[in-house]
Amino acid sequence: MEPKMGGFQFTCFRDADAKLSKLDRFLHNPCFLDIATNVTVTALPRELSDHCPILLSNCRRNFGSPPFKLFSSWMLRDGFEKAFITSWNSFVGFGTPDQYLATKLKHVKKGIKECRAANHPKEEANLHNHKLVVERLDHEAEKRNLTEVELEQRRYSFKKVAEIEKLKALDIKQKSRIKWAVDGDENTRYFHGYVNSNNRKNGIDGIMINGNWCTDRWY
Structure with missing residues (x-):
């Protein structure tokens, strides 16, 4: 190489x-x-x-600091649109049109980052809790027949896990920009080497x- x-x-x-x-x-x-x-x-x-x-x-x-990266999956998450509209409408500034726009975009960026920083821990905790529910009910299913309420609960938790994992996979796909990342190979040594190589080329x-x-x- x-x-x-x-x-x-x-x-x-x-x-x-x-x-x-x-x-x-x-x-x-x-x-x-x-x-x-x-x-x-x-x-x-x-x-x-x-x-x-x-x-x-x-x-x-x-x-200087690296450029702000907006992941496509953020637009699919709850609260993104509200954070964007609130930051966009609450900005108050002055200066020439180009300076005003640049400062306004920085204000919007700050609002989006704060929203993501607040929601990310909640999302991780939510994912962990739903995984525990699915795991617990799977163990129970080995001992006895699950009730209809438990089956519905497991379906709901399994659906939420799939939704959150799909959004995380979209982030990985956007970072790597390679086809095989879609298949879930994001933890391989080759993947990390490829991403590091892209960072060096783009730096x-x-x-x-x-x-x-x-x-x-x-x-």
């Missing part, structure tokens, strides 16, 4: 025919990612040589400014 490379796209420049090529590179096996989760490669300026020196690094540059470790590779945080 080859980590992504920043700085220059090519590492070799031959003056004779003005040919660019990528001859220098780092290769690693998948196990290396277990100990170097933030590995990146930077092609440094070639200066007097016809080859760029390449630098392997395992540190993540701090470019920004620097930016090219006037031919210079800049890794300093700036505004």
Whole structure:
């Protein structure tokens, strides 16, 4: 496997025919990612040589807080629409139209995050309780015939478990964006390696400014 490379796209420049090529590179096996989760490669300026020196690094540059991620499953959960409308209508701000909109979206983001932070523990507790009900009634069914009330209770709890697990699976699917995650393989080592690989590919470790590779945080 080859980590992504920043700085220059090519590492070799031959003056004779003005040919660019990528001859220098780092290769690693998948196990290396277990100990170097933030590995990146930077092609440094070639200066007097016809080859760029390449630098392997395992540190993540701090470019501020990560962007806000809105999961599609949140829109299917109870309370999301109310939290969005309340945050949208309660905002009071000023400034130019673009500044006003940006600040308003931050206010809405804060309201959604607070709603999710409050509802997530309740959802987990609800899932745990319904699983206990199904488990208890399954044990009872091995000893005796369940009553109609108990059967209805088990059907209801089983339905709620399936609904909550489906929403959690949607979150996993959105994180991974791979087909086999739908089949419930979210706990495999390959899955976590794939997600970490996507995070490395999507991360920004620097930016090219006037031919210079800049890794300093700036505004």
